[in-house]
Amino acid sequence: MGHAVMHNTYPATWTLKQITDDVCETVRRNGDHYGTDRVRISTEKVFDTYDDAMAHIERVDRHDYDGIAVKYLDFEGVEDSKKIKEYRVKIAELVKKKDEYIKAHSVHKQKAAFIGCQTCGSKLNKERLRGERCPLCGTDLRASSTLDRINSFDARVKEIDKKITQERREQKSKAKVRWLVKYEYHC
Ligand SMILES: [Zn+2]
Numbered sequence: 001m002g003h004a005v006m007h008n009t010y011p012a013t014w015t016l017k018q019i020t021d022d023v024c025e026t027v028r029r030n031g032d033h034y035g036t037d038r039v040r041i042s043t044e045k046v047f048d049t050y051d052d053a054m055a056h057i058e059r060v061d062r063h064d065y066d067g068i069a070v071k072y073l074d075f076e077g078v079e080d081s082k083k084i085k086e087y088r089v090k091i092a093e094l095v096k097k098k099d100e101y102i103k104a105h106s107v108h109k110q111k112a113a114f115i116g117c118q119t120c121g122s123k124l125n126k127e128r129l130r131g132e133r134c135p136l137c138g139t140d141l142r143a144s145s146t147l148d149r150i151n152s153f154d155a156r157v158k159e160i161d162k163k164i165t166q167e168r169r170e171q172k173s174k175a176k177v178r179w180l181v182k183y184e185y186h187c
Contacts, residue, residue: 035185
């Protein structure tokens with residue numbers, strides 16, 4: 001017994017009837033008869049990205065095996081612009097630097113044989129520690145300045161990701177419109 005939430009995409013030329021027939025056929029084949037039996041178009045808007053379309057579907061979902069179809073811009077097959085390529089290189093560099101930083105600042109690299117947990121006061125034998133957390137209370141044993149630095153790598157990656165999304169929006173005319181359709185069934 002389970003519950004499947006599915007997301008299909010279809011070419012923009014498909015009619016709502018074609019989509020509904022395809023969805024109902026899938027529900028009949030895979031489910032135990034409880035499932036989406038109609039699909040509605042919740043907005044005429046064409047979303048800039050697949051993720052935007054997904055977020056919209058989550059917002060308007062009535063949670064009653066609601067079948068929802070919306071259009072979005074599919075960038076597959078659109079070549080990355082020079083700027084986006086540069087951003088991706090930058091992200092890869094940051095991820096590598098972050099990994100190196102994490103390795104270099106592991107509690108296992110500390111010289112002392114025992115490491116004190118600031119939260120629960122335990123003295124922990126470094127040799128028996130697995131990972132970076134106190135096994136008793138779960139506190140991360142690394143210095144807060146180390147954790148801040150790790151978070152700052154993540155924040156920089158997120159910033160560049162935002163720039164990629166912005167740059168994508170400028171390539172809109174090259175993208176193809178597709179349907180994203182959410183449906184569900186019980187199986
Ligand atoms: Zn602890």
